Every structure is written in structure tokens, then in C-alpha cells.
Amino acid sequence: MPAPDLSRRRILQLAAAGLGAGWLPVTFGQDKSAGRTVITRRLPDGHDLxxxxxxxxxxxxxxxxxxxxxxxxxxxxxxxxxxxxxVDSSPMYGSAESVIGHALDEIGGDPSVFAASKVWTPDGDATAEQVAQSERRWGLERMDLMQVHNLVAWEAHLEHLLEMREEGRLRFVGITTSHGRRHTDIERIMRDWPIDFVQASYSLANREAEDRLLPLAEERGIAFIANRPFQGGRLIDRVKRHPFPVWAREAGLANWADFLLKFLIAHPAATCAIPATSRVEHMRENMTALRGPLPDEALRRRMVEHVQEL
Amino acid sequence: METWLSYRLADLLMFSPAIYARLFERLNETLWPGHALLAALSLAMLMLAGSRTGVAHRLAAGLLAFAWGGVAWGFFGLYAEINLAAPWFAAMFAGQTVMLLMLAAIGPGLALDRPRQVRHWLGLGLAIWGLVFHPLAWWAAGRPLAGTELFAVAPDQTAIATIGLLLMARLPRRGRLPLRAILLTLPVAWLLISALTWWALLTAF
Structure with missing residues (x-):
């Protein structure tokens, strides 16, 4: 199953919808049922995600x-x-990549997924092999984004991935960390290497990325992916024990997932938040954050204060 | 090293409790109706181990090795789909299989003593727990009957029952070799690994 040609899709979008919203797979920036515009962020190559x-x-x-x-x-x-x-995965996630591939195959048609996976091996010469493995498991001819997982053998992998990007075998290259580890190394790579994406833990209860990583991403034009937006489920489980605040509903937020995710994507340097779930009803809640008004800075401060008090 | 030390046990967990429990349902589905044969072999192992002939004791040790080999092949084959460390655990179970086969072939086999000492009674309790009550405990805790963990199918039950049987067995020292301690090492190690896994599963979700 080939990855969509983003440029062609973008041209079709602009022509058909006249939205100027950039690349938006399938929906062309519109919710089919409600007709509301999807919130997107501009990628380093000018496409929107x-x-x-x-x-x-x-x-x-x-x-x-x-x-x-x-x-x-x-x-x-x-x-x-x-x-x-x-959709973000990794060979470190056991069978996850194969399960995604199976799901894409079952869904059929042209599911316009932005395929993001990782290179995770201490063997710095096995980069291309792992990229090929991800393509095979996902059932794609080309991955959109390959990231060096948790900076394992990062120097060798980055060199190889950047070469593959130059050759057109990848669209984007990135690095990842989680749980606030190795931020100093991450910053150094963001300054010194021509990467497109950086991925780190960022949630309403863990805003360490706001100190240096997010400003640096903005300065360097690097897209930022927020992983663990619900802190592995602990954060959303904690807030869900409390009633949803009336003021948040009045501000256009629909539920706690919407609350926690919109807080993240409202940051000007944040590109995408990637909550994980195994339940359809939770996915529906998560996806409410893709539409509607984003909180401004004052509202974001209130959101932080409110969650800290819970 | 500093980075590794910053990980909590739950951070290394790759799968959810529900998917782990599903492994046993799927194994039981595959085995059914072979459970009757497994129960018969388990009973035969106990009877042979309790008998008075050396050949019977060797057969009993062989059947216990068969149980460990079955778990190494069946359970860990499936577990490897969701846990990258599973092949290492399978190697542990394969190692125990080889040692039990050696016990059958060149050792005294598995000969159970009548309970006289604390060790024997502790062993009897563990064997009964592993063979009967541990599977029932899962069922009582709400897991569907189809997901029951059984001796020779599930690793915990097999390890618990094996520790019990080894504590009850007559295993004289062979020269400088403490046979019982050697044979207990891998079952105990597995139970520690399993306890850590369950600790992570229960605290992460």
C-alpha cells in the first residue's frame, strides 16, 4: 500500500476545498459529520499535519x-x-507495527496514515534494515518519519537516516526521548543536526519540555511530537475522578481528554500529541481535541492551576 | 547506566494485563480437548513419583521434564509475540527441561518421600497449590474458565508445583553436587521474574 503523495494531495485539497489548510488526509480538513475544521500544524516541508x-x-x-x-x-x-x-510506533513495541499493518490492510482503500516509526538497535549499521522492516510490517512502500528511538546509537543512525531522506527514501527524520531523559543531548542534536522532528514527553502535569525543548524546536523550525500526554493513563485517570469544570465547558472544551490534549497543542511550538488507547470510546474522546477552539495563554494557566489543585 | 536507572519497572512493561491473560485463553483454546490427557499425565507423574521402583521415578522425572518443555515451546512461543524478552525465558525453561531429563536418565529420578519434615509438608502444600488451587484462584478472582492457568501449560503453576515436588523428593547429594538446590534455581528465578511482571502490571494500570 503506497503512502499518499502529499504534494498531489495538497494540490487536490486546495483545488477541491479551497481551504488552503494544507495536507489533511481523507477528510480534507473537514469532519465529515460535523463539518468542522481540523486543527493542523505546519510541517518543516510546508505540509500540514x-x-x-x-x-x-x-x-x-x-x-x-x-x-x-x-x-x-x-x-x-x-x-x-x-x-x-x-500513527507512531517502534520495533521496541513488540508486535505493534505488525498489528498496525494488519489494521491498515483490514481498513483497506487508501488509509492516509502519516507513518512514524523508529530505529531501535545498538547496531549503527542496521538503520536501513530497520527502516525496511518497518515498511514491511506496516505494509507501506515508504515511511513518512523515522526517528532514532531514545537516542540509541543515535549518531550512526542519524547519519544513515539523513542520507535516506536525501535519497527520497524517507520523508522526515527525527529523534525521540521520553520521561524527561537526556534532554541535554536532545538539545545538542536539535542545534547541530538538520532533523525535522523531535519527540519528548509533554503533558499538563509534566511541562519540562516547555523550558528548553519547545522554544528550541520553534527557533530551529523542528516539529515537536508530545508523547505520554496522559502520562501513561495515570493523569487522565486522576482527573476523571473529578467533575469536568463548568468554565472549561464554557470555553469550548468537551471532556477531560479534550482538556488535556488541547492544552498541549495550543502551545505554539507543539506539532502533534500522540495519546494511546485500545478503546474506541476513548479514541472518540481523544479526537474531540482535533476540533474547536484552542485555549489562549490565560486559559492555559488556569488549566494548569486547576489540575494542580485536583 | 544513569539512564537505565531512571526507568521504573512499569516503564519496561510492553503489554497490558488483559493481553497477558488472553495468552492463556488462546493456549487453552488450542489445547482443548487435550486437557484431559494433560490431567492424566499429571496424575500419572504423581503416582509414579510416589511408587517404589526406580524406573517409575525416572518416568516421573521425564514427565516433569515434558511439562517444562511444553511450557517452553507452547507458552513462550506465544508470549514472544508481545514480549521481546520471552525467548530468554523460554531458554530458562528449556534449560530446566534438560536438567530434569538428566535427573531421569542419569540421576535418581523423581521419588517422593512421605511427609515427615517441614520441608516435605511445605513441598506438599506448594505442589497442591500449583496443581489445583492456583488455577482455581484465578478463576475465583474473575478470570474466565477458558483463561485458567494450568500445570504444564502456564509457567507459574508449573514452577510452583515443581518446587513443591522437588522439596518432597529424595534428592541425595551427588558428590559435591547439591541436586535439589540446582534443580530449584530456575523455577525460583522464574517465579521472581513473574512476580516482578505482575507487580509492574498491577501498578502500571
């Missing part, structure tokens, strides 16, 4: 279990139908 993506750590590692695979297919279908595009 829906600001809510999907993580697959744990949730898509279900092996060959047919029942669980059918469930994950429904989750991915819901995500794509709601206007989502970026």
Missing part, C-alpha cells in the same frame, strides 16, 4: 490475537475517520 496523532506503546502490542487485532483495527479506523493521520 492534524495535531492529534496516535501512540501505540502497549495498546497495539497484541500479537496474533485475532480478537484483539479486530479491536485495534476499530480503534485505528475511528482515528482515521475522525481526521487523524500520524
Amino acid at each position: 492534524p495535531a492529534i496523532g496516535m501512540g501505540t506503546w502497549i495498546t497495539f502490542n497484541v500479537g496474533s490475537d485475532p480478537e484483539a487485532r479486530a479491536g485495534r483495527t476499530q480503534v485505528l479506523r475511528t482515528f482515521l475517520e475522525a481526521g487523524g493521520a500520524l
Whole structure:
């Protein structure tokens, strides 16, 4: 299944919808049911990406279990139908990449996924092999984004990935970290290497990325992916024990997932947040954050204060 | 090293409790109706181990090795789909299989003593727990009957029952070799790994 030609898609979008909203797979920037514009962020190459993506750590590692695979297919279908595009995975996530590939195959047609995976091996010469493995598992001819997972053998992998990008075998190159680890190294790479994406943990309860990574991403024109937006589920479980605030509803926020995710994508340097879930109803909640008004700075401060008090 | 030390156990977890529990449902689906044969072989192993002939004891040790080999092949084959470390654990179970086969072939086999000492009674309790009550405990805790963890199918039950049987067994020292301690090493190591896995599963979700 070939990855969509973004440029062609963008031209078609502009011509057909006249939105000027950039690349938006399938929905062309519109919710089919409600007709509301999807929130997008501009990528380093000028294309736009829906600001809510999907993580697959744990949730898509279900092996060959047919029942669980059918469930994950429904989750991915819901995500794509709601206007989502970026799906993030890694060979470190066990069977997740193969499960995504199976789901894309089941969904069929031309599911316009923005395929993001990672290189995760201490062997610095195995970069191309791992990229090919991801393409095979996803059932794609070309990955959109390959990232060096947790900076494992990062120098060798980055060199190879950048070469592959130059040769047109990849669209974008990035690096990842999580749980606030190795931010100093991440900053150094962001300054010294021509990467397109950086991925780090960023949530309403863990805003360390706001100190240096996000400003640096903005300065260097690097797209920022926020992983662990719900802190592995602990944050959303905690806030869901409390009633949803009236003032948040009046501000246009629909539910706690919308609250936590819109806070992140409202940051001017944040490109995409990637919550993970194995449940369709949770995916629907997550995708409410792809539409509607974003909180301004004053409202974001109030959101932080409110969650700190819970 | 500093980076690795910053990981919590739950951060290394790759799968959810529901998917882990599904492994047993899927294994039982595959095995059914072979459970009757497994139960018969388990019973035969106990009877042979409790008998008075050396050949029977060797057969009992062989059947216990068969149980470990079955788990190494069946359970860990499936577990490897969701846990990158599973092949290492499978190697542990394969190692125990080889040692039990050696116990059958060149050792004294598996000969159970009548319970006289604390060790024997502790072993009897663990064997009964592993063979009967541990599977029932899962069922009582709400897991569907189809997902019951059984001796010779699931690693925890197999390890618990094996520790019990080894504590009850007559395993004299062979020269400088502490046979019992050697044979207990891998089952105990597995239970520690399993306990850490369950700790991570229960605290992460």
C-alpha cells in the first residue's frame, strides 16, 4: 500500500476545498459529520499535519490475537475517520507495527496514515534494515518519519537516516526521548543536526519540555511530537475522578481528554500529541481535541492551576 | 547506566494485563480437548513419583521434564509475540527441561518421600497449590474458565508445583553436587521474574 503523495494531495485539497489548510488526509480538513475544521500544524516541508496523532506503546502490542487485532483495527479506523493521520510506533513495541499493518490492510482503500516509526538497535549499521522492516510490517512502500528511538546509537543512525531522506527514501527524520531523559543531548542534536522532528514527553502535569525543548524546536523550525500526554493513563485517570469544570465547558472544551490534549497543542511550538488507547470510546474522546477552539495563554494557566489543585 | 536507572519497572512493561491473560485463553483454546490427557499425565507423574521402583521415578522425572518443555515451546512461543524478552525465558525453561531429563536418565529420578519434615509438608502444600488451587484462584478472582492457568501449560503453576515436588523428593547429594538446590534455581528465578511482571502490571494500570 503506497503512502499518499502529499504534494498531489495538497494540490487536490486546495483545488477541491479551497481551504488552503494544507495536507489533511481523507477528510480534507473537514469532519465529515460535523463539518468542522481540523486543527493542523505546519510541517518543516510546508505540509500540514492534524495535531492529534496516535501512540501505540502497549495498546497495539497484541500479537496474533485475532480478537484483539479486530479491536485495534476499530480503534485505528475511528482515528482515521475522525481526521487523524500520524500513527507512531517502534520495533521496541513488540508486535505493534505488525498489528498496525494488519489494521491498515483490514481498513483497506487508501488509509492516509502519516507513518512514524523508529530505529531501535545498538547496531549503527542496521538503520536501513530497520527502516525496511518497518515498511514491511506496516505494509507501506515508504515511511513518512523515522526517528532514532531514545537516542540509541543515535549518531550512526542519524547519519544513515539523513542520507535516506536525501535519497527520497524517507520523508522526515527525527529523534525521540521520553520521561524527561537526556534532554541535554536532545538539545545538542536539535542545534547541530538538520532533523525535522523531535519527540519528548509533554503533558499538563509534566511541562519540562516547555523550558528548553519547545522554544528550541520553534527557533530551529523542528516539529515537536508530545508523547505520554496522559502520562501513561495515570493523569487522565486522576482527573476523571473529578467533575469536568463548568468554565472549561464554557470555553469550548468537551471532556477531560479534550482538556488535556488541547492544552498541549495550543502551545505554539507543539506539532502533534500522540495519546494511546485500545478503546474506541476513548479514541472518540481523544479526537474531540482535533476540533474547536484552542485555549489562549490565560486559559492555559488556569488549566494548569486547576489540575494542580485536583 | 544513569539512564537505565531512571526507568521504573512499569516503564519496561510492553503489554497490558488483559493481553497477558488472553495468552492463556488462546493456549487453552488450542489445547482443548487435550486437557484431559494433560490431567492424566499429571496424575500419572504423581503416582509414579510416589511408587517404589526406580524406573517409575525416572518416568516421573521425564514427565516433569515434558511439562517444562511444553511450557517452553507452547507458552513462550506465544508470549514472544508481545514480549521481546520471552525467548530468554523460554531458554530458562528449556534449560530446566534438560536438567530434569538428566535427573531421569542419569540421576535418581523423581521419588517422593512421605511427609515427615517441614520441608516435605511445605513441598506438599506448594505442589497442591500449583496443581489445583492456583488455577482455581484465578478463576475465583474473575478470570474466565477458558483463561485458567494450568500445570504444564502456564509457567507459574508449573514452577510452583515443581518446587513443591522437588522439596518432597529424595534428592541425595551427588558428590559435591547439591541436586535439589540446582534443580530449584530456575523455577525460583522464574517465579521472581513473574512476580516482578505482575507487580509492574498491577501498578502500571
